[in-house]
Amino acid sequence: MKQIYVPGMRIEVRDEEWVVRRSDYNAGGNQALSVTGISDFVRGQEAAFLSDLEEIRVIDPANTQFVVDLSPMFRRSRLYIESLLRRRTPSGNALRVGHKAAMNVMDYQLEPAFHALARPRQRILLADGVGLGKTLEAGVLMSELIARGKGKRILVVALKSMMLQLQKELWTRFTIPLKRLDSRGIQRIRAHIPANHNPFYYYDNVIISIDTLKNDHEYRTMLEKTRWDIIAIDEAHNVARRGKSQAQRSRLAELLSKRSDTLILLSATPHDGRPRSFASLMNMLEPTAIANEEDYRREDIQGMVFRRFKKDVQSQVSAHFKERAIRRETCDASEQEESFYDVFEPLRFSWVDRARGETMLFKTLLEKSVFSSPLACKKTALARIAKLEKEGRPESVSDIRALRGLIASLETITPDRFSRYQRLLALLNSPDYGWNRELPDDRLVIFTERIETMKFLADHLKDDLNLRDDQILRLYGGMSDVDQQAAVDVFGATDSPVRVLIASDVASEGINLHFLCHRLIHFDIPWSLMVFQQRNGRIDRYGQEKAPDIRYLATQAKNERIRGDMRILEILIEKEEQAEKNIGDPASLIGKYDIEEEERAVAGVIENSVSASDFERLLAGEDNPFLKMMNEGWEPSNASANAPLVLAADSETLFDTPDYLKTLLESLSDREPIPLETKREGAFEIQMSESMSRALETRIPEEAVPNNGWLRLTTDKDALMREIKESRQKAQDTWPRSHYLWPLHPLVDWMNDKAGLFFGRQEAPALLVPFKDPNTAVFLMAGLIPNRQSEPVIDRWFAIRFVGKNPGEFLPLEEALRLPVFREPLPNRAQSNGDAPLRAAGWLPEAIRLTIQQMKAEQEAFEQTMAPKLEAELAKLEELRKKHYGQLSLEGADMQDARRAEIEKRRIEEMFKEFQNWLENTMKLEKDNPYIRVIAVLLSE
Numbered sequence: 001m002k003q004i005y006v007p008g009m010r011i012e013v014r015d016e017e018w019v020v021r022r023s024d025y026n027a028g029g030n031q032a033l034s035v036t037g038i039s040d041f042v043r044g045q046e047a048a049f050l051s052d053l054e055e056i057r058v059i060d061p062a063n064t065q066f067v068v069d070l071s072p073m074f075r076r077s078r079l080y081i082e083s084l085l086r087r088r089t090p091s092g093n094a095l096r097v098g099h100k101a102a103m104n105v106m107d108y109q110l111e112p113a114f115h116a117l118a119r120p121r122q123r124i125l126l127a128d129g130v131g132l133g134k135t136l137e138a139g140v141l142m143s144e145l146i147a148r149g150k151g152k153r154i155l156v157v158a159l160k161s162m163m164l165q166l167q168k169e170l171w172t173r174f175t176i177p178l179k180r181l182d183s184r185g186i187q188r189i190r191a192h193i194p195a196n197h198n199p200f201y202y203y204d205n206v207i208i209s210i211d212t213l214k215n216d217h218e219y220r221t222m223l224e225k226t227r228w229d230i231i232a233i234d235e236a237h238n239v240a241r242r243g244k245s246q247a248q249r250s251r252l253a254e255l256l257s258k259r260s261d262t263l264i265l266l267s268a269t270p271h272d273g274r275p276r277s278f279a280s281l282m283n284m285l286e287p288t289a290i291a292n293e294e295d296y297r298r299e300d301i302q303g304m305v306f307r308r309f310k311k312d313v314q315s316q317v318s319a320h321f322k323e324r325a326i327r328r329e330t331c332d333a334s335e336q337e338e339s340f341y342d343v344f345e346p347l348r349f350s351w352v353d354r355a356r357g358e359t360m361l362f363k364t365l366l367e368k369s370v371f372s373s374p375l376a377c378k379k380t381a382l383a384r385i386a387k388l389e390k391e392g393r394p395e396s397v398s399d400i401r402a403l404r405g406l407i408a409s410l411e412t413i414t415p416d417r418f419s420r421y422q423r424l425l426a427l428l429n430s431p432d433y434g435w436n437r438e439l440p441d442d443r444l445v446i447f448t449e450r451i452e453t454m455k456f457l458a459d460h461l462k463d464d465l466n467l468r469d470d471q472i473l474r475l476y477g478g479m480s481d482v483d484q485q486a487a488v489d490v491f492g493a494t495d496s497p498v499r500v501l502i503a504s505d506v507a508s509e510g511i512n513l514h515f516l517c518h519r520l521i522h523f524d525i526p527w528s529l530m531v532f533q534q535r536n537g538r539i540d541r542y543g544q545e546k547a548p549d550i551r552y553l554a555t556q557a558k559n560e561r562i563r564g565d566m567r568i569l570e571i572l573i574e575k576e577e578q579a580e581k582n583i584g585d586p587a588s589l590i591g592k593y594d595i596e597e598e599e600r601a602v603a604g605v606i607e608n609s610v611s612a613s614d615f616e617r618l619l620a621g622e623d624n625p626f627l628k629m630m631n632e633g634w635e636p637s638n639a640s641a642n643a644p645l646v647l648a649a650d651s652e653t654l655f656d657t658p659d660y661l662k663t664l665l666e667s668l669s670d671r672e673p674i675p676l677e678t679k680r681e682g683a684f685e686i687q688m689s690e691s692m693s694r695a696l697e698t699r700i701p702e703e704a705v706p707n708n709g710w711l712r713l714t715t716d717k718d719a720l721m722r723e724i725k726e727s728r729q730k731a732q733d734t735w736p737r738s739h740y741l742w743p744l745h746p747l748v749d750w751m752n753d754k755a756g757l758f759f760g761r762q763e764a765p766a767l768l769v770p771f772k773d774p775n776t777a778v779f780l781m782a783g784l785i786p787n788r789q790s791e792p793v794i795d796r797w798f799a800i801r802f803v804g805k806n807p808g809e810f811l812p813l814e815e816a817l818r819l820p821v822f823r824e825p826l827p828n829r830a831q832s833n834g835d836a837p838l839r840a841a842g843w844l845p846e847a848i849r850l851t852i853q854q855m856k857a858e859q860e861a862f863e864q865t866m867a868p869k870l871e872a873e874l875a876k877l878e879e880l881r882k883k884h885y886g887q888l889s890l891e892g893a894d895m896q897d898a899r900r901a902e903i904e905k906r907r908i909e910e911m912f913k914e915f916q917n918w919l920e921n922t923m924k925l926e927k928d929n930p931y932i933r934v935i936a937v938l939l940s941e
Contacts, residue, residue, distance in 0.1 A: 003058060004926045005031050005051060006786040007149050008087060008795070010761075010933070012057040013049055016042045017761045022152055023790040024227075026050070031790060036753070059762055061848050064934040066766040066837040067759060074821055074828050075667055076758040077765035081780065081822075081936055082654045083755035086743065089149050089784075089795040093117035094649040097147045098140030102173040102717040102724070102740050106316045109133050110646045112306045113141035119303060120873065120922055123263045123285040125236070127270040127307040130533055131541025132317070134266045135166060137306070138232055139174040145262060146176070146744055149792060151229050153204045154178070157256070158234040160209040160481035161511055165488065166234060167207050167701060172724050172736055175745045177701050178207040182481045186212070186219070200226040203698070209481060210238065214248045228260040235509055236265035241280035242272065250280065257284035261918075268537070269530055270307070272597070275626045287911050291883035298629050307630070317542065322518075324540050324548035326577050328570065331423035333557045336412045341559040343409045344370070351396040352384060360603035366406070367565065367606070368599075369450060371555075372524040373421075374413040376450035381407050415460055420553045424457075424523065425464055427551065435519065437465075440494045440729075443517040445501045447508070447535045448524050451476060457502050457523065470497045477506040492516055494729035508534035515728060518546035523553055525569040528598035532576040567612045568605055575619055652814060654822050657741055657748065658684065658715055664751055667758070682716035683738070692750055699746035703735045713741040764934045766840055768830040769821045771940040775804045777840060778816060779847040780935035783855035785862075788921035794858050797935070800850055802843045808850050821938060829941065840937045848932055855930040862925065870923045877916055884908045 005011065009020045011033075018035035026032050030052040037045040049056065069077040090096045098113050099105055108128075116122045122141060126134045145151040156178055158166050163180055170176040179185065181199075189199045200206065200222055210233070213220050233239060239253035257263050263285055271278035279293035282301050289304070290296045310317060333341065344367070352362045360368075362384065370377035381403045388396040415421055427433050428444075436442045448454050454474055462472050475487045484506070490496045492515040501513070508531060520539050526532055540548040552573050557563045605615050655663060661684070665674050675687040687710050688696070697705070706712065714720050720740050727736040739745060759765055778801045785794040799816030800808045820826050830836075888904055 003051075003056070004786055004790055004929055005033055005056070005058070006784060006790050006792050006931060008089070008784055008792060009931055010059040011035070012059065012761075013054050017059075018042070018047065018049075019756070021046075022149075023786075025790065058931065059933075061932045061934050062845065063762050064764050064844065065762055066840040066937060067763050068830050068833045068836045069765045069767050070828065070830055070832075071667070072828060073825050074767050074769075075663060077767050077936060078654050078822060079660070079664055079667060079755040080758045080765060082660055083752040084782070084935055085651070085653050085797075086748065086752055088651070088782075088797070089792040090147055090649075090651065091793070091795065092649075094647040095140070095144060096649060096651055097743050098143040098174075099646070099648050100717075100742060101136075101139060101143060102720045103133075103136050103139075104721075106133075106313070107645045108308055108313045108316055109137050110140055110648075112137045113144050114646045115303065115306075116141055117144060120919060121261055121286075123261075123304065125265045125267070125270060125281060125285060125305045125307075127267055127305060129309040130268045130537030131321075132308065132310065132313070133542045134268070135169050135234075136173070138264050138266060139170055139176065141264060142170070142176055142230055142232070143174050143744055145230060150262065153228045154206070154230045154232070155200075155223075155226075155228045155256070155260070156207040156232045156234070157210050157213070157253075158207060159238075159509060160211060161475075161484040161488065161506060162234060162509075163207050163209060163481065164485035165512060168728075168735065171701050171704060172720070172740070175740055175742065176205065177699050177704075177746065178205045179203040180701070181206055181208040181212065182485070183212070184482050198222045198225065210249055210252065212481075213252055220252065224255060224259075226259065230262040230264065231256050231260040232264040232266065234266045236267040236281060237269050237271070239281075239284075240270075240272070240277045242277060254284055269534075270305075271630060273627060278626075278630070288877060288880045288884070288915055291880065291887040321540070321542065322544055322547040324536070324550060326550050326552075326573070328552045328554050328573060329423055329427055330554045330556055331419045333555050333559075334413070334417040334419045336414075336417040337419055337555070338558055340370070340374075340406075340409045340413060341557055341562045343406060345559055345561045347402055347406065349399045349402065351393065351399050352388070360600055361607055364603045364607055367562075368527065368603070370410075371566075371569070372448060372450040373453040373456055374410045374418060375452040375456050378407055378410045379450075379452045381410075415456075420523065420555055421457075421460065423553055424521065425461075427521075428465065437467075437471075437499045441516045442519070443491065443499055443501070444519045444521065445491075445503060445507075445513050445517055445538065446521045446523050447503055447505065449505055449526065449531075450524070451478070451504060453523065454502050454504060461500060461502075465500075467499065468497065472500045472502065473498045474502050475507045476504040488513070489728070489734050492728050493734065494726075495732075496730075505531060505535070508538065511538060512541070513538040514541050514544045514548075515725070518544060519549045519551075521551045521553065525552055525554065525573065527569070527572075527602040528595045529572060529576050530595050530598060532572070536576075561609075564609075564612065565606050568602065568610075568615055571612060571615055571619070572602070575616075651743075652817055654817065656715075657743065658682065660755075661686075661713075661741070661747075661751060664755055668754060683714045683719070684712075684741070686711045686713065691754075692747070695750045695753070696746050699749075700739075701735075704739065706737070711747070712738045713745075713747070714738045715741050765936045766833075766836045767821055767936065767938045768828075768836060768941045769819070769826065769938050771938075773803050774940045776940045777802045777843050778811065778819075778938040779808075779843065780816065780937070781847055781851040782933040782935050783851050783858070784931040784933075785855060785859055785925050785929070788924055788926060790926075791922070793925060794855070794862055794930075796855065796858055798851055798854055800847050802846070808843070808846055810850070810854070819938070836939050839939060843937075844934070847934070851932050852930060855932070859925055859927070859930070866923050870919065873919055873923070874916065877912060877919070881908070881912045884912075 005020055005023050007020050007022060011018050011020060016037060018037055020033055020035055022034040024032045030050060033049045033051065035047050035049060037047065093114055095110060095114060099110055112124055112126055116124050122145060126137050128134050142151055142154065154176065156166060160182065163182055167178045167180050170178060193199055193202060213223060233253060239249045241250050265281060265285065270281060275296065276293045279290045279296065282290055282304060285304050289300050310321065347363060349362060366377055366380055369380040385400050385403050388400050428435055435444060446457060448457065454476060458472055458474055461467065473487055473491060475484065488511055491498050491501045491513060494516065517539055520536065522535065536550055554570060555566060557566060662676060665676050668674065672689055672691065674689045677685045679685060717740065720738055723736040723738050728734055778799055781798045781800060783796050784792055787793045797813050799811040799813050801811050802808045885908065888908065
């Protein structure tokens with residue numbers, strides 16, 4: 001029978017002992033083992049072995065040698081057992097660690113992980129509304145997968161402006177360490193790794209920009225060759241298919257979706273109103289789910305999507321969201337602006353709009369730009385003049401002449417005659433507005449869509465508000481990834497002098513701007529409700545401590561046409577606020593779900609002179625089944641009226657984490673003295689030893705590595721969250737010094753490795769304890785059965801008690817782990833091995849037999865439970881297969897090329913065969929091959 005190797009096994013290879021950390025099948029059906037050395041010569045070293053090329057021997061439990069523990073209070077045995085307890089693989093979907101992360105826990109943020117873990121594969125879309133904490137939801141699921149041994153290799157793909165923020169959040173709250181491959185990080189890698197080596201083999205946990213992957217062919221090719229345990233794609237709407245063509249981002253995301261069993265997509269705006277576009281994301285998660293991308297139902301994708309709006313979870317978030325205040329700041333157009341409108345309104349172009357296609361009229365584009373600023377409009381006009389002059393067509397002469405006249409009129413609108421700018425100055429200086437630039441937590445963000453407007457505001461506000469150069473900051477798409485991340489960091493830093501951030505809409509997606517800022521001003525009014533939602537979500541989000549103050553600047557014109565167009569934009573302001581309260585998704589009003597298409601729709605209203613009242617009626621929306629489906633609440637697929645929203649369970653341990661650390665360091669003091677200082681309850685500082693530094697150097701983000709050699713740890717998550725808040729308010733050194741000491745911190749792995757070495761190859765501790773009956777033994781045994789993918793599925797511990805010649809009986813494990821030897825400072829009176837090893841060896845064969853017998857019972861129980869689930873999954877898969885073939889038959893009439901139809905048929909067959917094999921290999925166990933291990937034996941003195 002072929003040996004199957006699974007994580008947790010101890011094996012002998014090349015005369016050394018190793019523990020298996022990971023096991024993967026290669027193309028030849030053999031196993032590739034990632035291992036860590038535990039015998040003296042290879043201790044702590046990592047290696048990889050191929051099962052078909054190495055002579056591998058699994059440690060046989062029957063050859064276990066018992067060593068009497070002579071340490072005070074049985075310290076070495078308790079630490080050794082603790083290290084093994086902490087490496088058990090949890091089963092079921094009850095949360096084990098995620099709910100303990102450094103966050104204010106709310107049920108709705110735990111639900112995605114809880115319900116995803118009940119499915120065969122964790123492939124989900126987190127589509128909650130803006131600001132509800134999708135990053136936290138993703139972190140909870142990642143934490144649970146890491147605890148289950150399914151999160152060793154993680155890839156996070158994000159916008160370049162979001163990389164640092166996500167890296168910090170996942171480390172400080174969940175101790176998930178990501179290597180940030182921004183432009184600076186890539187330069188470092190290229191300097192330290194040979195040119196022909198794949199950097200994704202060097203780093204297990206990486207965060208990288210989608211645009212870096214899109215533009216860097218070398219890195220994209222390397223990524224195509226790499227497998228991951230978890231892939232997460234932030235702002236995933238950017239990788240959905242749009243229209244008939246497939247953008248490079250979308251192709252890359254589809255490729256990545258096949259490189260990991262777990263895929264987490266995050267987006268507050270997950271669709272563009274078209275079923276096909278949303279289906280492209282669903283097909284990344286589950287290619288078999290949707291047969292007809294234009295026509296599918298909620299049942300087809302149930303359990304893959306988690307979508308809640310603020311109104312849906314109001315009872316949970318009310319303490320974390322302040323009621324926002326929305327106000328319009330209106331001003332009358334200046335005389336110069338009115339003169340411009342009178343020139344602009346009757347303007348007609350004879351040439352520039354002849355071949356415009358689906359884009360807005362050039363005149364509408366000019367109007368949109370002047371609604372931003374005269375400078376933006378002038379830039380647009382000059383760019384078109386340059387284009388027309390380059391073309392040199394006689395037909396465009398009159399258009400060029402008209403544009404030059406328009407520019408002359410624009411140039412009369414000086415800053416003091418620019419009414420919206422003057423209204424902005426008046427607002428900022430108004431006692432009623434109450435902006436206090438002296439306070440570090442009263443910062444201001446001003447959004448504008450045009451770079452020329454941004455430059456104008458930055459230059460003039462500095463002078464008119466008497467601001468220094470370092471008090472005003474710009475953020476726009478043309479900045480490098482490093483500069484964008486630095487700008488966000490500086491704006492949120494208490495000790496930075498920045499008071500005003502002027503941002504383009506590159507800052508409207510995902511970025512946290514709410515830490516020291518509750519004021520947001522729309523200098524120009526977006527023509528897209530999605531932009532309203534995204535901009536406002538930068539300060540109106542989970543964790544905002546002050547009531548968000550949002551202002552829209554609007555101009556009142558005497559020119560009837562211009563006044564009507566401005567009224568259209570004011571209606572958008574009103575509808576966005578109503579939708580936020582009543583619908584949840586403002587984009588549903590226009591029904592386009594794509595920023596550019598929303599802008600074109602508003603442009604069409606303006607171009608066709610639709611009245612304000614007619615526009616309001618249009619916003620009532622159409623009866624669209626797809627949009628109706630997307631705007632309804634999404635309950636988890638396996639939720640029921642009587643079931644709890646989330647179940648959590650604590651893993652059985654002998655120590656809490658701080659006591660585990662302290663006791664371990666005491667036991668290591670004779671051979672590896674490591675100073676530990678207690679600063680306050682739950683807070684420690686530990687001086688990193690050489691072995692600790694070596695083990696942690698690639699497992700802690702370089703920004704979080706202590707520069708003085710002392711690792712600062714805390715178990716107090718409230719104190720840590722305060723420190724996270726304080727640290728991000730610093731312009732320099734913005735990472736909190738303290739690390740969260742919880743089960744997933746990399747230090748705990750180091751602790752487990754060290755404690756696991758207290759007993760050597762094929763040794764198990766024997767503890768001599770004062771049982772009432774002098775001829776008593778209690779064996780702690782472990783059994784592990786993998787699935788066909790060599791992943792641990794059944795990982796059980798047993799306590800078996802023998803008294804004299806009586807048959808062995810099973811004790812509840814919890815009862816055994818609560819014996820005084822584990823829970824009280826029980827003196828250890830043993831002075832030598834004596835006859836204890838022989839006594840234990842006498843009972844050992846029976847303990848092994850009973851463990852194997854019990855593991856077979858566990859396997860039978862598992863298969864009885866899993867068989868109907870597997871049958872249901874396979875039946876569902878067969879129904880989906882029929883749907884796909886049926887859809888292919890419908891489309892076949894449109895396929896002129898029979899060869900294309902045959903290729904599509906083969907693609908469908910391969911897709912379903914691959915998923916069926918995966919289901920069977922995941923949900924079926926390797927039979928009759930449990931891995932048995934002797935943990936320890938407790939013997940009467």
